[in-house]
Amino acid sequence: MITHNIYRCSSFSWKINNSIRLFSSSILPDIDLNYYCNIENINEIKNNIKRRKGIGDIDKAFNLYNTLKTTPNGDNSYDSIKLDLFKELNILPNRTHPIVGNYADEPQVILEINQKKDFGMHKPLEFSKITELLNLMRTDKLGNTCGNKSYYYFGALAELEEALIKYTVSTLIGKDFLLISVPDILPRNLLEGCGMTINTDRTQIYSLDPYHHGHDMYLSGTSEMSLAGLLSNSVHSAEKLPLKLAAVSRCYRAETSNVVEERGTYRVHQFTKVEMFLITKPQESDEMLEYIRNIQQELFTPLGLHMKVLDMPPHELGAPAYRKYDIEAWMPGRNSYGEISSCSNCTDYQSRRLHIKYTENNQENYVHTLNGTACAIPRMLIALLETHQDPKGKIIIPKALQPFINGNTFIGKNTQVPKLKLRK
Template sequence: MSKVIITYNKMLAPYYRRFNINVGKRLFSTCYPEIETEYYCNIKNCSEIKQNINQRKGVGSLDHVLELYHILKTTSTSANSYENVKKDFYKELMLLPNRTHPLVQQYGENPVTVTTLNEKKDFGIHKPLEFSEITEFLNLMRTDRLGYTCDNKSYYYFGELAEYEEALIKYTVSSLLKKGFKLVSVPDILPSAIITSCGMTVNSDRTQIYSLDPILHGPDLYLSGTAEMSLAGLFKNTLHSSDKLPIKLAAVSRCYRAETSNVLDERGTYRVHQFTKVEMFIVSHPNLSDQMLEYIRKTQEELFTPLGIHMRVLDMPPHELGAPAYRKYDIEAWMPGRNNYGEISSCSNCTDYQSRRLNIKYNDGKTDNYVHTLNGTACAIPRMLISLMETHQQAKGKIEIPEILQPYMNNKKNIVKNTVMPKLKLLKIKH
């Protein structure tokens, strides 16, 4: 019986559990990832790579990579100097973005609408309320005066809204299990090597990653922004038999984001510092990754359509992809109270961007090659609740629960005003 071999940070070992994924043999890690230097350092590809960098928000510097590569190949230096240059070379090389799907390269600045799902609800003369107005009226949420417990961009759900969150999680997980996904419980604290290998940055001015105090908690520890990072890290330094691919995993986790926004459309709980999300993650044979991306998108559509919310599916342009993605779909839901669309999920094909950095391979019976990794949001709770509550609000102050979710809500058909939890008033304490 083959098993997963975990070879990175020993501190994480207690968090992981074995599950039935067949993996062949241990792969020993190397000091540097096997990124395609024959492509990125070939002068013939300069124009193509620079164009891709420009389209992808100017991430990374090819000129700096080539300069360091030239030093490594032509300059005689001491062993220490050579090693320092080599470290800088791979550090810069890892910053370069993934290639972009040829079709997506033609999109310019705007996404392409793939399809729309469900019709917009007609409220007639009734003006739909925003999520924050609904939850205030029904006494279901608190977002202000949280100084005793947490910072801004946080929230409490009360009563049936908290039940609604659990119902969405149970519905999503149940649906994914029926589709053959394996459920994994993941750690929320990770080392930087896992996070950066997945394409995120740490300890920079623009980072979205929370870092833990190195004096109090130990060096090199960070809060995970998505279960994708932990799931990808689980496979670090592993070799898979090609006939066991694809491997489909799902995880429910708390996600931590340091990002903030003053954009009006992202007010309230649309963008928060921590939230619950159900994530899909697939390890695929390279020849099947395009097909697997469509499979994830179809799975998302099948999950969201029965919820009765109006959506549009977008094929995103290069500047929206982020460094790891080769192609990415977003699904935006109509939020009637806000009178606007809001992103509720995305799915990406990262090809071998993450697998090269994490040393994840498959064997086809002859040679070892890098797998492709894909990820997709199955349910991001705060934004899903915004769309559901705003879409299914009634004029008399109750919220209809979609029929498919009712079994996960003790067969309740409506959410009504919370009278059990009193409205809380903070007392001013005199020192």
């Protein structure tokens, strides 16, 4: 596993160094063998894999487990069998919350927030058309700079991006989140410890050229992984939990989509995101997931967006998630909803792989990890501009954001940056 001294991060250690000590651990993840290798649970595990559209073969893992039990420790094949067993166990999905396990294939709408804006006779424009008319963004003719699924924000739109970040971060700091600046290049074992699948046909992860940049190094898709890596191989005092971290980072995702609703900058290869990451005692993680969701609702509601909060069904859960909420905002220019955030309870799935524990009553146990999007910039900008567009050719800035954008109340046409032409 990744092993680094978390005390080197001074902005982190001054607050919590009394609650953490490092400990030595095996390279192997500490999978719960009592559950995954119990014959009574195999049908449950198989059904969970099927419903979650996950990967993994529990029969193969169980056969390896039985072979390992009958192989003497010290035999030439023992270490190889053990490694194969944990490779199989490591890619199995987390368990699913019992309530979610009863859902069919559709998300459950648990809450709607704000009303849809009435545009009257005015037909709302799509984000890309708005930004074209106001000269606020460029997504084509980028030359050799970024390539497909990339963009430039100009003037007030770039300022609005910064305002969203400042608004979000100030709210989180007010709720005692510790802000961390994180790396964007991560090793393979950390990504896999967080539940990401590497080098498959469906991978969304950018890998760096091993010849020039080192073996098994990747661009981070979310700061959740960097924050989890910061805590790897650590033990926390129970009275110091929950530990609440936040980061602003650039996210890189090698994903494409031909879905009409995901055109333009809805799905891009790099974007800025503010992320929340929490660790807590197991008995408190369900409550902490609701806490994160409430923070998201508190952040988004004053922005005047119409939203619905969804409890996601099993097939929408990534491998680490035990339960996940999504929030979708109405994007009137597209005449459809679009996901702007999610939050997940990953229970001990990541902590067992990264060896993150807590101590209570002289006993060590694995923490539960949770994560949540506080602000994903491109989709938030889509929702804001489409919702607050004015027929007179300007964008009304929500009052909650105005203090973070020099008190401006609206965005007009950008005249400082001319429309660019690509010279042949």
